[in-house]
Amino acid sequence: MIFRMALKNFLRQGMRSFLNVLVTALAMVAVVFNLSLYNGFQDQAVRNMVSTDVAGGHYRMPGFDLLSPMEWEDQTFKVPDSFSSLSSSDKAEVLVLQGQIFPNRRLFPVQLRGVEMQQTLLDLPFYKLKEWQMPVDDIIPIIIGKKMAGKSHLHIGDGVVLRWRDRFGAVDALDARVVDVVPLINPRIDEGVVWMRLDHLRQITHRENEVSWVAVKESRGTIAPTEFQEPEILLKDILELIRQDRKYAVIIWVILIFLAGISVFNTQFLSIFKRQREIGTLMAFGMPPKRVVRLFALEGSLAAFSAVLVALVLGAIILGWFQSVGLDVSHLAESQIPIRENIFLKIKPVEVVASIVVIVVIMILVAWAPVRKISKVDPTQALRGRAIT
Amino acid sequence: MTQFCSKKMRLRFLFLTLVWGLILPGSGWAEDARAQRLLVEVDKNLWATTKYIDGRLIIDNGRRVRTLSMESWMEGRHKSYSYYKAPARERGTKMLKLDRKLWMYTPHTDRKILIAGHLLRQSMMGSDLSYEDMMEDEKISEAYAGTIDGEEKMEGVQTFVMTLKARRKTKTYQTLKIWVDPVKNTVLKEEAYAKSGKLLKLIFFKEYRKIGHRLFPRKMVFRDMLKENTKTTYMFDKIQFDVDIPAKYFSQRILKR
Numbered sequence: 001m002i003f004r005m006a007l008k009n010f011l012r013q014g015m016r017s018f019l020n021v022l023v024t025a026l027a028m029v030a031v032v033f034n035l036s037l038y039n040g041f042q043d044q045a046v047r048n049m050v051s052t053d054v055a056g057g058h059y060r061m062p063g064f065d066l067l068s069p070m071e072w073e074d075q076t077f078k079v080p081d082s083f084s085s086l087s088s089s090d091k092a093e094v095l096v097l098q099g100q101i102f103p104n105r106r107l108f109p110v111q112l113r114g115v116e117m118q119q120t121l122l123d124l125p126f127y128k129l130k131e132w133q134m135p136v137d138d139i140i141p142i143i144i145g146k147k148m149a150g151k152s153h154l155h156i157g158d159g160v161v162l163r164w165r166d167r168f169g170a171v172d173a174l175d176a177r178v179v180d181v182v183p184l185i186n187p188r189i190d191e192g193v194v195w196m197r198l199d200h201l202r203q204i205t206h207r208e209n210e211v212s213w214v215a216v217k218e219s220r221g222t223i224a225p226t227e228f229q230e231p232e233i234l235l236k237d238i239l240e241l242i243r244q245d246r247k248y249a250v251i252i253w254v255i256l257i258f259l260a261g262i263s264v265f266n267t268q269f270l271s272i273f274k275r276q277r278e279i280g281t282l283m284a285f286g287m288p289p290k291r292v293v294r295l296f297a298l299e300g301s302l303a304a305f306s307a308v309l310v311a312l313v314l315g316a317i318i319l320g321w322f323q324s325v326g327l328d329v330s331h332l333a334e335s336q337i338p339i340r341e342n343i344f345l346k347i348k349p350v351e352v353v354a355s356i357v358v359i360v361v362i363m364i365l366v367a368w369a370p371v372r373k374i375s376k377v378d379p380t381q382a383l384r385g386r387a388i389t
Numbered sequence: 390m391t392q393f394c395s396k397k398m399r400l401r402f403l404f405l406t407l408v409w410g411l412i413l414p415g416s417g418w419a420e421d422a423r424a425q426r427l428l429v430e431v432d433k434n435l436w437a438t439t440k441y442i443d444g445r446l447i448i449d450n451g452r453r454v455r456t457l458s459m460e461s462w463m464e465g466r467h468k469s470y471s472y473y474k475a476p477a478r479e480r481g482t483k484m485l486k487l488d489r490k491l492w493m494y495t496p497h498t499d500r501k502i503l504i505a506g507h508l509l510r511q512s513m514m515g516s517d518l519s520y521e522d523m524m525e526d527e528k529i530s531e532a533y534a535g536t537i538d539g540e541e542k543m544e545g546v547q548t549f550v551m552t553l554k555a556r557r558k559t560k561t562y563q564t565l566k567i568w569v570d571p572v573k574n575t576v577l578k579e580e581a582y583a584k585s586g587k588l589l590k591l592i593f594f595k596e597y598r599k600i601g602h603r604l605f606p607r608k609m610v611f612r613d614m615l616k617e618n619t620k621t622t623y624m625f626d627k628i629q630f631d632v633d634i635p636a637k638y639f640s641q642r643i644l645k646r
Binding site: 070100102104105106107161163165166168169170171172173174 | 504510512555557558559560561562563583584585587589613615616617
């Protein structure tokens with residue numbers, strides 16, 4: 001009976017109820033959208049890094065740091081025999097050294113990154129390097145990413161002088177030819193990186209069988225003299241960045257929920273103020289004050305329950321449309337975020353349910369808080385409209 | 390008696406050169422020995438156990454010209470200390486190189502930074518010289534083995550064109566080509582090559598002047614041949630050889646304000 005009464009009262013409020021429901025529903029959709037966007041963002045960033053660089057982890061020399069280029073030359077190692085049994089889809093050998101190119105006779109410091117051509121573990125479109133058959137006595141074939149091509153003003157077929165140091169420290173230089181410019185979804189392996197065949201890089205630097213790391217599909221345990229770097233360690237900065245971003249996003253959620261809560265609170269507050277005579281009548285007819293409180297609280301809570309239904313409809317439309325177009329974040333590639341393509345939502349049912357439950361609970365609380373005072377109301381004063389001032 | 394003025398020694402050198410040239414025609418050993426002797430004579434002009442230089446680096450990167458003014462104290466390959474006097478932005482900057490480590494002190498931050506290993510091979514303050522080029526002083530006759538390829542007239546001087554091959558694999562430039570005045574034992578021009586044979590650097594030694602028993606250039610002009618329109622001129626305004634350098638100059642304690 002109390003539910004029917006609450007529903008009737010709720011519907012009778014018309015526009016006020018509708019606005020409450022709409023605001024609460026939009027808050028729910030916004031929170032779920034935001035959470036799912038971060039999930040999608042993280043998922044794509046991690047997938048791009050794993051498929052092009054990180055794989056299932058790296059075996060590196062202890063202390064190797066890609067951000068310390070001055071130490072790259074001293075942190076290489078001969079590939080241990082333990083890796084020889086691994087197939088080309090289970091490992092990828094990579095050698096990273098400092099170098100310089102001189103496009104249009106301007107100095108451009110680069111990372112020379114040699115990767116073995118047989119490997120299929122990393123998704124790198126280097127077919128043109130693989131096809132190169134000539135020895136590297138005169139010309140070295142190189143591949144660069146599109147971003148690097150833009151910065152260095154190099155195009156397919158361009159020649160450029162490449163300078164490096166060999167294992168002993170002697171300086172050497174040769175002409176290099178850009179055999180391909182490829183789109184790389186991970187800007188960390190694009191900007192400032194000149195890709196070469198591993199055998200070529202080893203040959204010109206006299207680093208027979210040396211690597212900076214061996215990327216593997218999965219850990220193979222301890223292999224001396226290297227240490228295994230888990231993907232979580234290699235992805236630490238990007239995961240940390242997203243984690244920080246999520247923290248800031250909580251502020252937005254709080255504001256959204258606060259606005260929706262204020263709306264419901266305001267409606268409830270006005271209701272008990274305007275409907276004092278109704279409260280007094282109900283009490284005069286014998287309805288206990290606690291029941292009157294429940295009635296008004298339920299009335300207010302109906303906004304939250306209705307909002308769930310509206311949010312499902314709105315969410316299906318908005319999120320469905322978004323999934324068809326995605327969000328263009330290509331501008332983030334400038335800041336080394338490893339995403340080039342549009343990002344899409346990754347909706348986790350657990351998160352959706354948890355978000356909605358939290359919002360509904362908050363709405364019930366804000367619907368209940370203003371009507372608590374009804375329990376202390378004197379029915380005679382209420383009938384005169386003087387109980388709540 | 391100064392080396393340069395020693396007629397006796399010059400005659401002896403010419404005589405030996407003539408004898409080797411006549412007696413052992415086509416002999417590689419003779420050629421090498423003659424070349425090596427010439428390098429030793431060149432070292433006597435250019436190399437000293439210790440050096441003090443009050444000089445300027447004029448860095449022209451093709452768009453603007455910057456002048457750095459500094460004082461340097463050097464002891465062989467392994468010890469070097471420089472103090473930058475100008476421009477205002479660099480004033481007070483100190484660089485200390487001990488063996489394979491370089492410390493840079495900047496007064497703005499009042500901190501010293503250790504630069505080791507490969508950074509020594511990077512361009513120094515945007516110039517055409519690396520820290521290595523600037524702060525290492527090694528005898529050319531000890532670092533390289535030379536051969537005389539022929540003769541060439543350069544700026545009115547009959548010079549020997551020599552090819553020098555590094556004795557150690559670790560030497561930055563494995564091949565040098567130098568134009569040497571065999572009479573004055575001075576280098577007029579030097580080309581530094583990559584292992585592949587690509588020309589990397591060109592150095593002109595200009596305006597030789599007599600300092601004590603030596604002939605030393607007033608300026609050296611460095612050009613990075615892989616870059617366009619860049620040039621660095623090292624002006625030796627004041628230079629002293631075999632000076633006593635206080636031990637504190639090669640101590641990290643000097644890297645203070």
